[in-house]
Amino acid sequence: MTQTVLILGPTGRFGRNTAQAFEAAGWAVRHFNRKTDALDTKARGVDVIVNGWHPAYSKWEAEVMAMQPAIHRAALANDATVIIPGNVYVFGEQTPAPWSDKTPHNATNPLGKIRIALEQSYRDAGVRTIVLRAGDYLDTEASGNWFDKIMAPSLRKGILTFPGQPNVLRAYGFLPDIARAAVDLAERRSTLDRFTDVCFPGYSLNAEQMAQALAKARAHEVRIKAMAWWPLRLAWPFMPDIKHIFEMRYIWNTPHSLDGARFKTLLPDFEPTPVEEALRQASSFVALPKGTKSSLMAATA
Numbered sequence: 526m527t528q529t530v531l532i533l534g535p536t537g538r539f540g541r542n543t544a545q546a547f548e549a550a551g552w553a554v555r556h557f558n559r560k561t562d563a564l565d566t567k568a569r570g571v572d573v574i575v576n577g578w579h580p581a582y583s584k585w586e587a588e589v590m591a592m593q594p595a596i597h598r599a600a601l602a603n604d605a606t607v608i609i610p611g612n613v614y615v616f617g618e619q620t621p622a623p624w625s626d627k628t629p630h631n632a633t634n635p636l637g638k639i640r641i642a643l644e645q646s647y648r649d650a651g652v653r654t655i656v657l658r659a660g661d662y663l664d665t666e667a668s669g670n671w672f673d674k675i676m677a678p679s680l681r682k683g684i685l686t687f688p689g690q691p692n693v694l695r696a697y698g699f700l701p702d703i704a705r706a707a708v709d710l711a712e713r714r715s716t717l718d719r720f721t722d723v724c725f726p727g728y729s730l731n732a733e734q735m736a737q738a739l740a741k742a743r744a745h746e747v748r749i750k751a752m753a754w755w756p757l758r759l760a761w762p763f764m765p766d767i768k769h770i771f772e773m774r775y776i777w778n779t780p781h782s783l784d785g786a787r788f789k790t791l792l793p794d795f796e797p798t799p800v801e802e803a804l805r806q807a808s809s810f811v812a813l814p815k816g817t818k819s820s821l822m823a824a825t826a
Contacts, residue, residue, distance in 0.1 A: 529553040530711070531568050531605075533596070534577030538668045538700060539610040543575045546704035550712070568599035573711045574607045582769035585639050593643060597650040606714045607647060608707050611658030611722070613696060613783070614640045618775045622694075625784035626658075626722040634772050648720050655710050655717065659703050659725040660696025660783060663807040672697075672807060675752060681812045683745055688752040689777025691732035696783045698727035699803040709792050717791075726785025728800045735804070742805035745817040 530547045534540035535556040548554050557567050568574060576596055580588045600607045616624050617632035630641045647654040667673040671688070679686045689695070703725050710723065730738070732749050740747040754774075761767045788795070798806075 527551065527553050528572045528712075529555065529570060530573040530575060531555045531557055531571045532575045532577060533557045534575075534579060537577050537579055538662055538664055538670065539579070539703075540575060540577030541668075542664070542700040542704035543577065543608070543707050546701070546708045547573075547575075547711075550708045552708070564595050564599050565602065568603055568605065571603055571605050573714070574600055574605050575707070576607055576609050579610075581766055582636065583765035585636060585769075589639050589643055590646065593646050594650075597647070597652050600652045601650070604653070606653040606655060606711065608711065609644065609647070609654060609656045610703075611644065611656040612640060613658065613660055613776065613781060614773070615644065616781075618779055622779075622781040623784040624696075624781060625724055626787050636769055636772060644722075651719070653714065654720045655707075655714065656720075656722045657703065657707055657710065657725055658722065658783065659698030660727055660781075661698070662703075663697055663699045663803055665701060665806050665809070667810045673810065677808045677811050679750065680739065680743065680747065680808055681814060683747055683814050684750045685732065685736045685739060685747050686750050686752050687732040687735075688754070688774075689732075691749055691751075693778055694729050694731050694780045694782055695777070696727055696729055696781055698725050699798050699807070701806075702727070702797050702803070706788070706792060706795060709795060713791065723787050723791060724783040724785060726783050726788055727797075728803070729782035730800070738801050739804050739808060742801040743808060743813060743817070745814050 530552050532540045532544045535544050544554050555567060578592055596607060613624060614637040615630040615632050616628055617637055620628060620631050632638060632641060644656055662670045663672055664670060675688060676686050706725055736747040736749050757767050757770060
């Protein structure tokens with residue numbers, strides 16, 4: 526019997542990738558259109574709901590928690606499992622790494638507290654839930670994340686623009702891999718706790734390690750350049766999201782990684798994409814520096 530998943534936010538990063546992964550796995554996939562669809566109707570009979578709704582930072586306080594009760598009701602009415610793309614905001618600046626499903630959620634900043642409340646609302650409502658927590662996303666196309674918007678564009682000049690301290694270890698997750706993991710967990714949902722929090726280990730890289738991996742992936746030299754933050758500060762009065770970007774700046778200077786022990790227990794046969802291949806795909810929208818095309822073709826042939 527074919528299983529059915531409803532994707533909320535199907536054009537977003539997480540929604541698009543999970544829709545593709547569920548389709549590839551043979552699921553019936555429903556895409557939710559917020560302009561035309563009613564959630565209770567669209568969710569009727571579904572097995573899984575992917576909660577890919579993600580408003581702009583400046584709208585989190587007004588919208589994030591307001592969105593959740595309707596999802597709770599739809600999930601409970603159908604005994605459906607909700608998959609939430611968790612992030613690392615919940616842990617807070619002072620929490621030592623590695624972070625795992627057992628790490629306390631000690632964030633005290635506004636965005637971190639909203640994410641804590643979002644996840645807690647599913648526990649409190651008794652919704653079958655899988656929080657699949659990952660670090661910064663690496664996508665297969667430019668989709669507005671830190672990597673493709675800030676870090677990667679200067680690779681056409683052989684430069685990796687890095688917003689934080691270059692020696693600080695950070696967590697990254699390749700979205701196609703995260704999406705495959707979401708499908709695998711969904712297909713094992715009957716064996717999971719009613720509320721399951723699992724960290725996707727992904728890659729733990731500092732700036733130098735990322736530059737070296739990109740150099741191998743793209744077959745050209747990559748050097749690191751610090752991102753200038755002052756233009757964002759000048760734009761602060763005109764762009765409401767920027768104050769939240771500064772609020773989360775600590776993530777770039779706080780060493781962190783995600784403990785994959787529970788993930789490996791739940792999905793022991795999961796094969797992640799090698800980091801160089803993930804970075805090759807994530808940076809494929811960026812032109813190569815002059816003179817590197819033939820060497821890249823040889824390296825990837």
